[in-house]
Amino acid sequence: MKFRSVFDIIGPVMIGPSSSHTAGAARIGRAARDLFGREPKYANIHLYGSFAKTYKGHGTDVAIVGGILDYDTYDQRIGKSLETAKQKGIRVRFHEEDAHTDHPNTARIKMGDDQGSIELVGISIGGGKAEITELNGFELRLSGSHPAILLIHNDRYGAIASVTSILAKRQINIGHMEVSRKEEGQEALMVIEVDQNVDDDVLDELEKAEHIVQVAKISE
Template sequence: MKYRSAFDIIGPVMIGPSSSHTAGAARIGRVARTLFEKQPKRAVISLYGSFAKTYKGHGTDLALVAGLLDFDTFDERIPDSLEIAEKAGLEVIFIEEEAVPEHPNTVKINLYDDENELEVIGISIGGGTIEITEINSFKLKLSGDPAILVIHQDRYGIICSVTTVLSKYEINIGHMEVARKEKGEMAIMVIEVDQKIEDAVIKELKELENVKKVIRMVE
């Protein structure tokens, strides 16, 4: 993972003792909330490696839940996030996993409401930098930079259609990948960009044939 500036190493403005265990955790939680597109009713948070061993002391539990409540890394409500979640009707369950992950700061978040469910796996790399490595069993790489996720039917020409729209609005792509489970079935396109994505872009992408959903990530 390349750091773009000194702030990636020092860490962001934040509440909490650790950029990896607190700021990174808050960002993972917030990405999960963004992907779910609303506040869930239930969250099962499975912690691995270092996260599982030190999450209470480093406030990782508070930060993850704060992210699910859509709090940023510097939000002064982070220390009270568990109580706020309970009052908001968000049930939270923490599980300390013993499996050895590829990265020591790994968390799996399962979100539920009456109609939807979502599974997100993320890692906190350091300095508040994160990567989402899996969404609903789709393996991918999402860093939390300005990005869009395009959920679509795996069809000929869809990638060209999406990139044509981005080119029309002069949006430069920094990273892009496509994940699918089976040929011709559902796929996810991850596109990280260099500038803010306006509503008009999202609207036009949603209107493309074979596109099922477009999600703009937290910027």
């Protein structure tokens, strides 16, 4: 197994007792915040496996909400994230689920506001790392180890080419890319991991490209 740095072995700088249950959980919450693009009005958090059994004792609850509030894993404010969310008027509900999942540390986050919503499934894979495995019903594999661009687009000829040509023009290198769709000819999801954080003006240009419906990013 290859590691990018010593921190992949000993875990990240973090608040809380467990890299899997705290740091990984915070990264799932923050990925949801990044993809939603703003502070939500509500968050329904469904926990599975060991997350459901130990989330209060291991700080998974405050970690996920801290991520939703856009706190990093080492942010001291994570410990009071539930109180902060309440003060901000964010309705947070936790649901302990009995259903079997492929990974023991799994969370499904449904959050939104009057303008829209998002549903995301994330798993904490150890060492403070997390992966996003589902977004609004689309299956994906998003490691969170690199900056990423996510594009919902019409499943039409030329959609992928229009996106990659913009990234090439901006000298943005693609490290990993995958496309998933629910049904041929309908909406599809393009996930592109890149080597550097992407500026908002690049997102604006991507959103104007042919067949692109919505664009979001996750920064490193």
